[in-house]
Amino acid sequence: MITAHQLVERALSSGARDAEICRDSIIRKEVFFEKNEIKSIRADERTDWGVRAFIGGRAGFASTNDVSMLEETVDEAARIARASDDDPFNGLPASERVYPVSGLVDEKEVSLSEIVSAGIKLVETAKKYDARISVDSAAFSWEKYEVEIVSSQGIACRQQRTMTSYFIMGVAVSANDVSSFDYSENIGIRWDQTTENIEKDAIRFAKAVKDSLGARPVPAFTGFALLSPETSVMIPSLINFLVNARNVQERRSRFAGKLGQKIASEMFTLIDDPEEPETVWSRAFDREGVPARKMPIITGGVLDTFIYDTYAGRKHGRKSTGHASGSAASAPSISLHAPKLMPTHHLSELWKMVERGVYIRRFSGNADPVSGIISGLVKGGRYIEDGSAIFPVTDTMIHLNLDSLFNGICAVSYEKEPTFAGCLPYVLVQNVDILGK
Amino acid sequence: MDQYLKELFEEMIGVAPRTGAVQIRYHRRQMRNVRIENGVLKTVSSSLVAGAGIRVRNGGIWGFSCTSKISKDSLFQALKDATDAAHSGSTLKASSANLVVFPVRGTLSVRETTPVNTVSLEEKINLVRQADSIARNLNPKIVSSAVSYLEMMDDKIIVTSYGSSVSVHDVKIEFRVNVVAADGNEMEYGTASVGATGGLGELFRQMKPDEMSEHAVKSAIDKLGAEMPSAGIYTVVLHPSLVGILAHEAIGHTVEADMVLSGSVVRGRIGEKLASDKITLVDDPLPSRDYAAAGVLLVDDEGNKPEKTTIIDCGVLKSYLHDAETAGIFGVHNTGNARAYTYEDEPLIRMRNTYVEPGKDSLEEMISSTREGFYLEGLGMSGQADANAEFMFGIQQAWKIENGRRTKPMKGVTISGQAFEVLSSADMVGTDFLLPTGAGYCGKHQPAKVDGGGPHIRCRMKIGGAL
Numbered sequence: 064m065i066t067a068h069q070l071v072e073r074a075l076s077s078g079a080r081d082a083e084i085c086r087d088s089i090i091r092k093e094v095f096f097e098k099n100e101i102k103s104i105r106a107d108e109r110t111d112w113g114v115r116a117f118i119g120g121r122a123g124f125a126s127t128n129d130v131s132m133l134e135e136t137v138d139e140a141a142r143i144a145r146a147s148d149d150d151p152f153n154g155l156p157a158s159e160r161v162y163p164v165s166g167l168v169d170e171k172e173v174s175l176s177e178i179v180s181a182g183i184k185l186v187e188t189a190k191k192y193d194a195r196i197s198v199d200s201a202a203f204s205w206e207k208y209e210v211e212i213v214s215s216q217g218i219a220c221r222q223q224r225t226m227t228s229y230f231i232m233g234v235a236v237s238a239n240d241v242s243s244f245d246y247s248e249n250i251g252i253r254w255d256q257t258t259e260n261i262e263k264d265a266i267r268f269a270k271a272v273k274d275s276l277g278a279r280p281v282p283a284f285t286g287f288a289l290l291s292p293e294t295s296v297m298i299p300s301l302i303n304f305l306v307n308a309r310n311v312q313e314r315r316s317r318f319a320g321k322l323g324q325k326i327a328s329e330m331f332t333l334i335d336d337p338e339e340p341e342t343v344w345s346r347a348f349d350r351e352g353v354p355a356r357k358m359p360i361i362t363g364g365v366l367d368t369f370i371y372d373t374y375a376g377r378k379h380g381r382k383s384t385g386h387a388s389g390s391a392a393s394a395p396s397i398s399l400h401a402p403k404l405m406p407t408h409h410l411s412e413l414w415k416m417v418e419r420g421v422y423i424r425r426f427s428g429n430a431d432p433v434s435g436i437i438s439g440l441v442k443g444g445r446y447i448e449d450g451s452a453i454f455p456v457t458d459t460m461i462h463l464n465l466d467s468l469f470n471g472i473c474a475v476s477y478e479k480e481p482t483f484a485g486c487l488p489y490v491l492v493q494n495v496d497i498l499g500k
Numbered sequence: 501m502d503q504y505l506k507e508l509f510e511e512m513i514g515v516a517p518r519t520g521a522v523q524i525r526y527h528r529r530q531m532r533n534v535r536i537e538n539g540v541l542k543t544v545s546s547s548l549v550a551g552a553g554i555r556v557r558n559g560g561i562w563g564f565s566c567t568s569k570i571s572k573d574s575l576f577q578a579l580k581d582a583t584d585a586a587h588s589g590s591t592l593k594a595s596s597a598n599l600v601v602f603p604v605r606g607t608l609s610v611r612e613t614t615p616v617n618t619v620s621l622e623e624k625i626n627l628v629r630q631a632d633s634i635a636r637n638l639n640p641k642i643v644s645s646a647v648s649y650l651e652m653m654d655d656k657i658i659v660t661s662y663g664s665s666v667s668v669h670d671v672k673i674e675f676r677v678n679v680v681a682a683d684g685n686e687m688e689y690g691t692a693s694v695g696a697t698g699g700l701g702e703l704f705r706q707m708k709p710d711e712m713s714e715h716a717v718k719s720a721i722d723k724l725g726a727e728m729p730s731a732g733i734y735t736v737v738l739h740p741s742l743v744g745i746l747a748h749e750a751i752g753h754t755v756e757a758d759m760v761l762s763g764s765v766v767r768g769r770i771g772e773k774l775a776s777d778k779i780t781l782v783d784d785p786l787p788s789r790d791y792a793a794a795g796v797l798l799v800d801d802e803g804n805k806p807e808k809t810t811i812i813d814c815g816v817l818k819s820y821l822h823d824a825e826t827a828g829i830f831g832v833h834n835t836g837n838a839r840a841y842t843y844e845d846e847p848l849i850r851m852r853n854t855y856v857e858p859g860k861d862s863l864e865e866m867i868s869s870t871r872e873g874f875y876l877e878g879l880g881m882s883g884q885a886d887a888n889a890e891f892m893f894g895i896q897q898a899w900k901i902e903n904g905r906r907t908k909p910m911k912g913v914t915i916s917g918q919a920f921e922v923l924s925s926a927d928m929v930g931t932d933f934l935l936p937t938g939a940g941y942c943g944k945h946q947p948a949k950v951d952g953g954g955p956h957i958r959c960r961m962k963i964g965g966a967l
Contacts, residue, residue: 098761103562103846104585124545128568132548139546146621148541175588197763234888236763241888313537314643315680317687394545427884429894429914433680433689436912438964440892460916460964498731498964
């Protein structure tokens with residue numbers, strides 16, 4: 064088998080001045096459920112190689128999963144570089160010492176039968192909770208992942224990670240009523256720790272859909288919006304776009320020119336923490352092999368930094384912050400790794416603060432970071448008065464803009480739930496337009 | 501290669517256990533992507549993904565395995581893994597319906613005018629560069645531009661134990677222009693995109709690159725300084741782009757038979773009147789009005805023949821969308837909707853080109869007979885619909901209709917409602933026809949290239965906005 068170092072050498076002999084090979088490999092086992100039953104069981108593995116070749120300021124990228132095509136892929140990246148424009152900011156980062164993150168690998172080898180059993184437990188627990196629960200789909204999977212980056216600038220790093228994850232989604236169906244669609248998910252490094260939450264998560268899903276039967280719209284008012292962790296995903300997603308240095312440089316970000324300025328409520332502090340042990344969002348290095356480090360992004364509502372890869376860093380005359388992202392199958396882009404919203408209150412206190420508002424289990428709508436308009440439907444929501452959930456809501460929209468979202472944050476819970484975008488809290492936002500029928 | 505693999509796959513099927521069905525699908529995808537931002541060439545990339553996905557059915561359970569190594573040993577190992585996986589779950593399913601199949605044999609290819617492999621990389625870069633240059637220079641308020649081109653060449657060989665043996669060549673192609681306009685603190689996004697099956701001739705059949713740049717710029721500039729609507733229920737005239745989104749997202753997903761079995765809102769309602777009698781809604785693998793629609797499907801990924809399917813006929817629900825298994829469960833024809841995005845994905849029930857058939861009204865009549873309402877075009881940043889057909893979509897471009905005239909542009913418009921209620925309110929259906937959503941993808945566990953549209957439609961729905 065040809066090595067990544069040999070492929071770098073091949074790229075250099077094809078005329079590239081610099082080259083980088085990124086290889087990622089995944090071994091995966093999964094059971095998939097559809098319409099309340101097992102649909103399929105799978106086991107497979109895959110390896111991708113991504114090649115970046117640079118000829119002066121010209122860059123080319125090619126990728127493949129076909130081991131018999133590796134040398135052609137390297138040559139293709141060099142060929143593309145020759146056809147590309149000369150851009151002085153193109154290039155590879157210099158090598159830096161990378162410190163490993165501990166606890167990213169569970170040594171347990173999980174069998175297909177264990178995965179099937181865990182998946183059955185997830186689905187059966189939800190179905191037993193209430194006869195009206197209908198599971199549209201669910202999956203239980205385990206994977207072992209390895210990434211390796213080698214470059215002509217001396218970078219040579221490798222990291223492994225295991226991941227156990229599952230989701231369950233569906234509706235509750237009664238005589239003339241179909242509930243709002245909802246889901247529950249979990250994700251973790253260790254099989255034992257993740258699977259101990261199966262029953263809790265299955266019941267959380269089942270309760271969410273059952274409780275949204277008989278929903279009705281609320282009248283129009285301005286009040287509080289209590290965002291679930293699944294809905295809070297919107298906040299780091301918007302921040303991710305706005306602090307991305309490429310979006311700042313290309314004048315797509317509203318945060319351009321606002322470093323050091325107050326852009327949110329004092330209650331809003333967001334850090335990116337890829338160094339935390341034992342989380343699936345953690346990593347020792349980014350897609351370019353640059354160390355990924357814990358970094359404040361917004362502190363007490365003040366914008367601390369933008370995030371950079373090597374290209375964007377050079378364009379701003381600085382180093383990468385280690386935020387290159389993506390897989391071997393694509394050229395690097397920029398992203399936060401493990402966003403964390405810092406807590407201010409307990410969840411029970413958030414509920415007590417709500418004189419009148421809605422709890423938003425899921426948000427279905429537009430959150431446009433360019434225009435700043437956020438508008439969409441409340442899904443699986445509850446109407447709240449004086450800190451208590453009164454009835455499930457349907458046909459109800461919320462409307463606000465970026466400034467009112469960020470400045471309206473009045474509390475962030477200590478309680479968090481794992482989502483695929485990070486482990487996120489409940490967030491309370493004030494002065495939100497809530498529009499019923 | 502094709503013949504060798506077909507014969508090898510036949511040999512594998514010959515030795516597979518005779519417990520149910522076996523599907524072997526080789527899929528090779530070559531992609532190329534060019535992206536220019538603000539005049540600077542940011543991405544030129546190419547990727548090759550190839551491998552074989554193998555499904556074995558035993559006791560109603562599908563076992564699946566895939567491999568990127570196309571050697572006899574690796575393929576037989578994948579067959580064994582899929583067989584073992586199916587066997588491990590074979591006692592867990594209460595019942596197992598027979599598969600309903602319509603196997604395809606032969607060699608198929610989509611129509612390509614100016615095939616992508618006859619156009620050089622430099623020419624493709626220049627095409628993107630020119631569109632970007634036009635977009636940046638049309639209006640001084642345009643502060644950012646990004647133009648991208650993507651081609652996806654697929655070659656598949658599908659052999660099944662129930663008689664399919666087919667090679668298919670398919671090409672999907674996309675072009676997008678995105679701009680940001682700014683005026684003081686105000687920023688607005690504008691976009692134009694096209695997608696097709698075929699070559700560059702098919703890609704630009706509806707709009708040329710320079711027209712796309714103009715369209716994207718105008719949609720962003722129009723929104724600068726525009727008002728937001730007051731929330732309420734209004735009469736709206738929907739452009740075919742939104743008819744396609746409504747047909748796909750809000751109706752189409754509810755009639756996918758796997759969703760129906762899970763309890764979607766249309767379960768048990770075949771034969772019921774669910775929409776205005778002016779509405780006939782179709783999912784079509786090869787539309788006769790537009791052979792280059794992005795959702796063209798010559799053979800489905802279970803090796804079966806895809807059928808044109810009338811979902812709603814003059815307001816009455818007629819059919820769900822099926823794969824081989826759900827057709828067996830419901831005891832109906834297989835509509836050939838099983839699709840997989842790559843070799844490592846299992847086929848799922850997915851739409852193809854979903855549209856409303858044209859009616860008898862003109863766009864001019866729709867607008868001139870509307871006293872107060874909105875004309876809406878294009879999907880905004882996102883949209884979503886549920887199994888109960890509740891939907892919410894952001895709108896790219898909106899204009900107020902006042903006293904029978906399309907007047908000022910609006911911004912920040914969202915629409916929501918229950919799709920069948922909205923289609924029941926449709927009182928005018930246009931004579932025109934367009935499938936304009938082909939640059940997009942459907943997401944249901946895995947992406948799928950789809951298209952959608954129809955004529956303009958007038959109906960009533962909820963518009964979101966400020967209090």
